[in-house]
Amino acid sequence: MSMNNLLVELFVEELPPKALKKLGEAFSNVLLDQLKAQGLTSADSTVTPYASPRRLAAHVTAVADKAADKAVQQKLMPVSVGLDAAGQATPALLKKLQALGADVSDAAKAVAALKRAPDGKAEALFYDSVVPGATLEVGLQKALDEAIAKLPIPKVMSYQLETDCELPGWSSVNFVRPAHGLVALHGSTVVPVQALGLRAGNSTRGHRFEAKKDVVVLKDADSYAATLREDGAVIASFAERRAEIVRQLSAAAAKVGGGVRPIEDEALLDEVTALVERPNALVCEFEKEFLAVPQECLILTMKANQKYFPLLDAAGKLTNKFLVVSNISPADASAVIGGNERVVRPRLADAKFFFDQDRKKTLESRVEGLGKVVYHNKLGTQGERMERVRAIAKAIAQQLGDAKLVAAADTAARLAKTDLLTDMVGEFPELQGIMGGYYARHDGLGEEIAQAIEDHYKPRFAGDELPRNTVGLVVALADKLETLMGLFGIGQRPTGDKDPFALRRHALGVIRLVIEKQLPLSAHDLVNLAIGGFEKGFSNAGTDVLQFMAERLEGYCREQGFTTTEVDAVVGSGRWIGLATVPKMLSAVRAFSQLPEAPALAAANKRIGNILKKAEGTVVAKVDAQLLKEPAEQALHGALHSVQPLADSLYANGEYAASLRELAVLKAPVDAFFDGVMVNAEDAALRANRLGLLKSLHEAMNRVADLSRLAA
Template identity: 35%
Template sequence: MNNYLLFEVGVEEMPSRFVASTLKQIKESAESMLNEKRVKFDNIKTYATPRRLTFIIEGLAEKQENLEEEVKGPSKKISLDADGNFTKPALGFMKSKGLNPEDIYFKQAGKDEYLFATIREEGAETSEVLKEILPLAVKSVVFPKAMHWAGKDIRFVRPIRWLVALLNDEVLPVDLEGIIASNVTKGHRFLGAKEITVNSVEDYMTKLRENFVILDQAERKEMIVKQAEEVAASLGGKVIMDPDLLDEVTCIVEYPTAFYGEFDKEYLKLPKKVVITPMQEHQRYFPVEDGCGNLLPNFIAVRNGNSHGIENVKAGNEKVLEARLADALFFYREDQKRDINYFKERLKTVVFQAKLGTIYDKSERLEKLAGSIADMLGCADEKADIVKAAGICKADLVTNMVFEFDELQGYMGMEYAKLDGEKEEVAKAIYEHYMPRFAGDELPSSIHGSVLSIADKLDSVAGFFAIGIQPTGSQDPYALRRQALGIINILMENKLTIDIRKAAEYALDNYTEIEFDKEKVVSEIMDFFAERIKNSFRDMGIRYDVVDAVLNSDVSDIYDMHKRASELNEWINKDELVEMLTAFNRVSTLAEKAEGTCVDENLLKEAPEKELYEAFKSVKTEVEVYLDAKEYGKALDSFASLRPAVDNMFDNVMVMDKDEALKNNRLNMLKNISDTMLKICDLNKIEYK
């Protein structure tokens, strides 16, 4: 199978954020449809630039595999009437499969005979299959926003202008709503030929490169990194290479050429991130720093083209950055004319949510809630600084700098707090309280920042739940899921133990201006957190039944639940798991019949039940010690040591004795054992085969 397909989708320049996902979706659709159509292939290589999506399918079979499939129809008693003639169900089955009466037969299946037929289908030529599935693969892509053009029904992120399709060296005339594939592609928009005829994959790759298109995105990325590092070294510095920015720049150029620009040293008086933000976020430039981490008055940009006229390009980029940095310096100096308390007062004019008050009101609530959480964590020494940070953490939202560069919220609050003489801990907490801002983001590193971040997010969750606003399906306009997940990650990663239910109650207590059923809202919040915990644990590779087993215990202590689930996830790999779970599931089933937990040792008549109870008393004490130390694996090992005694009792003692007193005493003993198990987790939730 040495056949190959070259398929290129030529488009108007795509936004960089869609390039990778579009490539991935088309590839996955093509793979799925090739498998469904029984066309064997070795692999699919993918390449992309802003103007083209290219797929090379290697090792294609000449044709589909022949199909031979036995299909089952209605039962014999439904298929034949009293005279032995085929009924409507039987005739309908034959018609749907394109069969004649001589093609079918009856065969035993279970208790009855059924109508069967063997369908044989000769495999079609691969070229015919490809002409069918390639347009479908392109049309299958889902975009948050898509375009129509030229009266076509297809929706795509940008208009599709040409197609190239070569099966080996022959043109495959794929038809995508009137766009017919050929062997003619296009070079770089400004530097390359408008039409390039290609005759093979090798010819395609070579001619694109000759026409200033580096097709392989990995190669373009390497070129950008190498060029940027060389340029930075020539300036006596090193480039600050943000991975996300590098990926973005890679996807907006077909032929990268890095160059440097300069700006006035006066702007280096600004905080480092204030200089970096307009470079990276607005202009897609890479900053340059010296060996000590100080910014140099330079930047590195990447041009989509060669070095011709690069001085003009450099001057234009310098001019744009100069304007942004001049604005930043002006706003920074204007903000310094006021202290942070002035900005806090201005928060009274900024609405947080119509029913939940202003941002100033939120700041007041945060002081109380952060203080309560600090108390829960035993942070007596840190509490005053945490409360101080809570009161001013939102003040920078009304500064000139954040109004112009909203990416700097939190960071400017930290910088202005330092300028106002606040402690380093207070300033850092202001910066960290927005963390994590997105999945995989950095978490607060200080206890001050952790407490304030939890308080900020929990205040929002509690407030919105109190007024009946909750995430539904894909709708979560206030990012409450993300905020709940942020709380969960902070508690787990920073090993913080708080009662999240009690913290939610504290948060709700601060909403004195609105009416709600506190007990109902707390219950809804806990269910909401339970669902987020489930998803989070599963993403960590913890089995779903382990998650359910742990969630059956107290949900309030999230860090404790994480530790419990992690250790149980390891513990269930034991060889004797099936025997243990069988025994303790039986204990739990009988324990449900118990009317109490009081065990009268005088009523333990049989040796096996006496031995079990003595063993249990010892194990219970040991388990409680391990639980206090949060050593859940050891607690499970200790509890599992009861299994031989449990098996012995069930083998030799009738629990449901005719004597009510003996029966109830035995059930109460089993209830004690079951309750001890539930303090660790609910082993009944663990599935086994």
């Protein structure tokens, strides 16, 4: 058995750029996993993925040409079934041994070679054999087939093969793109595997235009990347190519000077990396007159349509220069630069035209048009939706502010969706809200309304910023609540990983807005206000929306660093309804759990809860001091009576940690109570009084969180 490094490459036509990174990682990882599963790798084997626009490859270290033989013990059958009364092999046993390839010409000898051992029920017969290890040819074929089958291909295409069969093109293959070459090298030896109608060899092809050689011959597996770079003008590694693009972008921006920097966009960077094999960053520019157009429009058209990197100045403002990452490196790049400048100019001109045309109509004049745009066949038009959002926004504003806020929120809610009817948003839907803000300023509506219209979609994703002013905050809440209540009301709750209306994101947005802005609105308030925006028939969805928000809140709290136990103690027990107080309650629970008295109090709390659940009838938190007979129950009542006023006062002031800390002094009297008092006394009055004492204690201890959830 010899160990060598292995290189496998699939050479194909241009792969989908947005999927290339995942395709490369999946191909290499599955290949390694399959080789490991067959015992063809060592414990130290590693894989290096390669992915360029026209290839998927993997380099695996320390791969054996043959896996080690493996000793296998197989259970055959119970002794009573395999051997007769004389200890001779039964026909069933001989048939089983024959199926396993054992020599049964001498039955006695075959039986003597078997082992007997108990299998838990009875004595059984076991057969020891040695399974030959897989050869690399067989093992790699299986691994390659599996790696191809498990590729996360966004869309499969079917193409005909150019084979050496009698009827070329008769056979067809389904794959992400037509494949034209297969390399499989173990050291310098070609492994004769096949895939997608191709036979493995030791040659590939390089850059379409700049390769030194039409056919790039690979000496061995380890020379793959270097040979491709030298003879093929290709940087095969996705990560290395990406790093080179980042370096070139920074260097090109530095040459421009003035503190400019390329826009940061990880998705764009990945996509461009997947489009070029030999990157060459070049500086281009466009006419300064286009800078009069909102920079979001220009940036989006350059990124989305042309895959350019706009350059921003030190203040974050767009400049009239941009970077293009070319796939060729001519001695004179002026033609490439000029070509890209000519291509982008019409795009920018279109953006300017849309912007100029849109400003000829006010947002107010577009309100009527919302009634002609269908929002959902069960929820009406965008005009009807806008009226619901207005109603919810006004109700929220009344809770949070004065008549001025109500009027501003109403105006912003009425106009928030009107930019959907503009040419710019029609061309670039990603700019909805943003363009509404620009057009609101042009209409003289003021910065407060403009910001509210622009921000009402926020937060649009995890980590996104929140609306900048209270009007925007109100409209953002109303918009998300209307979406949640409306879609839940017509039965469009997300299922599994399917969430076509992004309801999880909307619910998380509501949670973030209330908690991070510390709004005095409970979850019940929000749901009731949302229900108020709809006609009768949607109130039944309120409970579902509350439960859905609770589920999102649990995830949000865990992302903030709180443990599942802490979250369960607060959110799982219903105390999350006052959303804004949840973080402080969680912090209080964490602080309480670190007190030395915490474990005992949590356990006692759990015990009290169980006692109260089993009690007959309704237990009232009321204590008659005259019925306190035992010293331990008198001491507990006195301690609770002493500490509760301060604990309640601290709770009312939002000092939850301090409130719980005050209650920690109850540990000793609680322990003494359970040691010396029989709760379920035969006397009904005594029993009811003691249960009332426990109920009072339970309510006092669990105002912040269900402490029993902290019990081990």
